[in-house]
Amino acid sequence: MKLIVLLFFATLSITTCKVHAGNDGTGYFTLIDDERWLYGNSSSVYFFDKNANLTIENVRNLPDASWIYSKHNTTFGILDSVIWVRLDLKSQSEWEDWVLYIESYFLPKVEFYVDNPNQKNYTKMIAGRRVPMDQMMVPNKSPVFPFQIEKDKPIRIFIRAETLGPALLPLRFFSQKKFDTFSRLTDFVSGSYYGAMLLLLLYNLVLFISIRDKLFIFYCLYIFSFVLFIFNSNNQWIPFIDYSNSIFVIMLGPISSLFSTIAATCFAWMYLFPNDDRNWIKKALKLTILVDILSLLSLSFLNLKDQVLVANIIPIFGISVITIAAVIRYNQGYLGARYFLIAWSFLIVSVLLYIIMNLGFIDYSNFISYSPMYGSFFEGVFLSLGIGDRINSLKREREEARQALLESQKKALEEEKRINESISRFVPNQFLEILHRKTILEVYRGDSVEQNLTILFSDIRNFTNLSESRPAKDVFLLLNEYMERLGPAIGTSHGFIDKYIGDAIMALFPREPKDAVFAALAMCTEVRGMRDTTFRDFHLDAGFGIHFGSVMLGTVGEANRLDTTVIGDNVNLASRLEGLTKNYGIPIIVSDSVCRNIPENTGLEFREIDAVIVKGKTIPIVIYEVLNAASPAEQEQKKQSLPHFFTGLHEYKSRNFSGALECFEYCLEICPTDSVSKLYKDRAYTFSEEPPPPNWTGLLKF
Structure with a gap:
C-alpha cells in the first residue's frame, strides 16, 4: 500500500500544472508552440468581483494596484462569486491560431475577452455549464476559446468566471493543431475508462445473478453511482446533450457523490464483516451510512454552492471510516482485508486528492483532475478479483500461512542474510541503488527507471577461433580468468558489470563518461598483460565501445524467472561501436556524446575518425578513437x-x-x-x- 501511495504522489509531482515555461519575467506570457504544459497562471493577475456587477469596461480601467498577482494560483476553493483574470500574451511562434483551454468542468459561465488594439474594442466569447451549446464558439466539456495572435505583437485578454462550486482556473494554452490532438486523446482516455467500468459492472452483475450474494449488488450500485459522478463532474454530456437549463443534471454531481459513498460503505460492511460479529467499527460504518443518507436528503434544502460543499466534505468521513475498518480487520488477521486495502488504496489517494484540490487546499494538477478515474478503475479491477475469493478460503489460507510462518521464521531470517550476500554477486548493489531499492527483496518484475548512463561493451576478438581450437573446459577456465582480471578495473572506475554475454562484458557507469573511458584503458592494459602470460599461444585482443545516453534500467522476465537489464537505442549503439573497433583496428571507440561530456582537464585525448549512421536512423553519429590506448x-x-x-x-x-x-x-x-x-x-x-x-x-x- 505504501508503494501505491508513493506512486500516486510521484505521478502527481510529475504531472502538476506548475509549469513556468512562457513566464520570461517581462510581464508577458509567451506562447511557445512546442511546450506541452503551457499554463499562463504564473503571469496572470486576478480580481474578485464580490458584487458581480463590474463590466469589461470597468475592469479594463482598474488600476494595477487593485489586481492580485497570481503566483500560479489556480484553485480558489468552493466559491459563489465572480473572478476576473487579466493576462498579457505574446508569441514567438509562427502559429497564429491558438486555443485557451480552462481545465475546469464546474464553472457555470465564463466570458473571454480579447483586446483588439487596432479597433480599440474587444472580441467576446462565452462558455460554461450554464451556457447553451449554440452560444459557444467551441462546444466542449471545459471552456474553450480560440483566438489569434501574431508573432511579437502582444495582446491582453480578460476572463470573467462565474463560480458556483469548486473554483478552478488553470489557464492552459495550445496551438490549434495540438489542441485537436489533445481533444482526441482525452476523448479516447475517457471512452476507454467508461468502457472498462461498464465491463466491471457487467462482470459483478453476472456474479450476483450466479451467486445471489447481496455483496455484489451493492458493489454494482457503487460502480454505477461513482461512474455517474465522474461522468457528470467531467461534464461529459457535452456535446451530446445541452443541459444548461437543467437543475437536476447540475445537482446530479452531489447526489451521485453521496450515493456512491453510501453504496461503498454498505459494500465494505458486508465484505469486511461476513459474520454477524458486533463491534464498534461496524457501528461506525452504520453511523457513516446514516450521515450520508441524511446529507443526501438535505441537498434539496441547500443552494448549489452548499450542495457541492457537502458532497466534497461528507465523503471524506466515509472514506476515513472505511479505511480504518479495513486496517483494523487486516490487523485482526482477516486476509480478505488485504485485497480490499490494495484495491481501496487507489481510490483513497485519488478521491482525497481530488476533494482537497476542489476545496482549495492544494493547487490544481492535471493528474489530480483525472485521478478519480484512474483510482476507481484500478480499485475496480483489483477489488473485482479479490471479492471472488470468499471468506472460507481466506480463513484456510490464513491458518496455513501463519503456521508456515511460525515454523520458518528463524530459518528465513538466517537465510535472508546469506541470500543478500550471495545475490549481490548476481545483482550489483549499484543496480539496486539506481532502482531506489535497499535489498533485492524489494525488487519486482517491471521495476524500472530511466536514467542517463555510460554504457561500455567489451568483446574478445576471434573468440570463435579460440573456442574451436581448445577443449570447452579449458576455454571456460580461460574465460573466467579473463573476467577475473578485467572486472576490478570497472569497479575501480565507479562502474558495475550488468551482465556477461559469452565472452562479452556489458558495464554501466552511473557517474561520468570519463569513468568508462578510464576503465577501458585499464582493461586494455590487463589484456596486454594476459596476452604475454595466460594466452601465450593465442593473440588475445579485445575491443571496447562506449556510449553515453538515456536508457531504461529495470527488471524483465516472468513470475518464476527475472533478470536485470538495460534497454534502449543507446545500449544497442554502444554494442555496435564495440563491433566497429575491428573495422578500424583500434581498441576503443567512443561516441560524440561521450566526448562532449568529458572535461578538458582529465588527460584524455581523442581523435575524430568517422561519422556513421546506425541502421534505422538518419542522423549521423561522430565516433572517436581514444589516443591514450x-x-x-x-x-x-x-x-x-x-x-x-x-x-x-x-x-x-x-x-x-x-x-x-x-x-x-x-x-x-x-x-x-x-x-x-x-x-x-x-x-x-x-x-x-x-x-x-x-x-x-x-x-x-x-
Missing part, C-alpha cells in the same frame, strides 16, 4: 599527424580521393601503425580507381 610513442606520432589526418578526412568526404590518399600516406609515414589512416588510404585508393555513385555521402552505415 596507444603506446606513448604511437600516441605522440598520431598527435603529430593530426593536421594531415583531418585534412585527409576532409578531402575524402569532399570526393577528392587523390588528395586524401596523399594525406593518409603522409600520416602513415609519421605513424606506420596507424590502422585508421591505413583504412582511409585503402578506401581512397579504391575510390580513386572506381569512384563511388553520385549519392555517396562518405558516411558509414552499420
Whole structure:
C-alpha cells in the first residue's frame, strides 16, 4: 500500500500544472508552440468581483494596484462569486491560431475577452455549464476559446468566471493543431475508462445473478453511482446533450457523490464483516451510512454552492471510516482485508486528492483532475478479483500461512542474510541503488527507471577461433580468468558489470563518461598483460565501445524467472561501436556524446575518425578513437599527424580521393601503425580507381 501511495504522489509531482515555461519575467506570457504544459497562471493577475456587477469596461480601467498577482494560483476553493483574470500574451511562434483551454468542468459561465488594439474594442466569447451549446464558439466539456495572435505583437485578454462550486482556473494554452490532438486523446482516455467500468459492472452483475450474494449488488450500485459522478463532474454530456437549463443534471454531481459513498460503505460492511460479529467499527460504518443518507436528503434544502460543499466534505468521513475498518480487520488477521486495502488504496489517494484540490487546499494538477478515474478503475479491477475469493478460503489460507510462518521464521531470517550476500554477486548493489531499492527483496518484475548512463561493451576478438581450437573446459577456465582480471578495473572506475554475454562484458557507469573511458584503458592494459602470460599461444585482443545516453534500467522476465537489464537505442549503439573497433583496428571507440561530456582537464585525448549512421536512423553519429590506448610513442606520432589526418578526412568526404590518399600516406609515414589512416588510404585508393555513385555521402552505415 505504501508503494501505491508513493506512486500516486510521484505521478502527481510529475504531472502538476506548475509549469513556468512562457513566464520570461517581462510581464508577458509567451506562447511557445512546442511546450506541452503551457499554463499562463504564473503571469496572470486576478480580481474578485464580490458584487458581480463590474463590466469589461470597468475592469479594463482598474488600476494595477487593485489586481492580485497570481503566483500560479489556480484553485480558489468552493466559491459563489465572480473572478476576473487579466493576462498579457505574446508569441514567438509562427502559429497564429491558438486555443485557451480552462481545465475546469464546474464553472457555470465564463466570458473571454480579447483586446483588439487596432479597433480599440474587444472580441467576446462565452462558455460554461450554464451556457447553451449554440452560444459557444467551441462546444466542449471545459471552456474553450480560440483566438489569434501574431508573432511579437502582444495582446491582453480578460476572463470573467462565474463560480458556483469548486473554483478552478488553470489557464492552459495550445496551438490549434495540438489542441485537436489533445481533444482526441482525452476523448479516447475517457471512452476507454467508461468502457472498462461498464465491463466491471457487467462482470459483478453476472456474479450476483450466479451467486445471489447481496455483496455484489451493492458493489454494482457503487460502480454505477461513482461512474455517474465522474461522468457528470467531467461534464461529459457535452456535446451530446445541452443541459444548461437543467437543475437536476447540475445537482446530479452531489447526489451521485453521496450515493456512491453510501453504496461503498454498505459494500465494505458486508465484505469486511461476513459474520454477524458486533463491534464498534461496524457501528461506525452504520453511523457513516446514516450521515450520508441524511446529507443526501438535505441537498434539496441547500443552494448549489452548499450542495457541492457537502458532497466534497461528507465523503471524506466515509472514506476515513472505511479505511480504518479495513486496517483494523487486516490487523485482526482477516486476509480478505488485504485485497480490499490494495484495491481501496487507489481510490483513497485519488478521491482525497481530488476533494482537497476542489476545496482549495492544494493547487490544481492535471493528474489530480483525472485521478478519480484512474483510482476507481484500478480499485475496480483489483477489488473485482479479490471479492471472488470468499471468506472460507481466506480463513484456510490464513491458518496455513501463519503456521508456515511460525515454523520458518528463524530459518528465513538466517537465510535472508546469506541470500543478500550471495545475490549481490548476481545483482550489483549499484543496480539496486539506481532502482531506489535497499535489498533485492524489494525488487519486482517491471521495476524500472530511466536514467542517463555510460554504457561500455567489451568483446574478445576471434573468440570463435579460440573456442574451436581448445577443449570447452579449458576455454571456460580461460574465460573466467579473463573476467577475473578485467572486472576490478570497472569497479575501480565507479562502474558495475550488468551482465556477461559469452565472452562479452556489458558495464554501466552511473557517474561520468570519463569513468568508462578510464576503465577501458585499464582493461586494455590487463589484456596486454594476459596476452604475454595466460594466452601465450593465442593473440588475445579485445575491443571496447562506449556510449553515453538515456536508457531504461529495470527488471524483465516472468513470475518464476527475472533478470536485470538495460534497454534502449543507446545500449544497442554502444554494442555496435564495440563491433566497429575491428573495422578500424583500434581498441576503443567512443561516441560524440561521450566526448562532449568529458572535461578538458582529465588527460584524455581523442581523435575524430568517422561519422556513421546506425541502421534505422538518419542522423549521423561522430565516433572517436581514444589516443591514450596507444603506446606513448604511437600516441605522440598520431598527435603529430593530426593536421594531415583531418585534412585527409576532409578531402575524402569532399570526393577528392587523390588528395586524401596523399594525406593518409603522409600520416602513415609519421605513424606506420596507424590502422585508421591505413583504412582511409585503402578506401581512397579504391575510390580513386572506381569512384563511388553520385549519392555517396562518405558516411558509414552499420
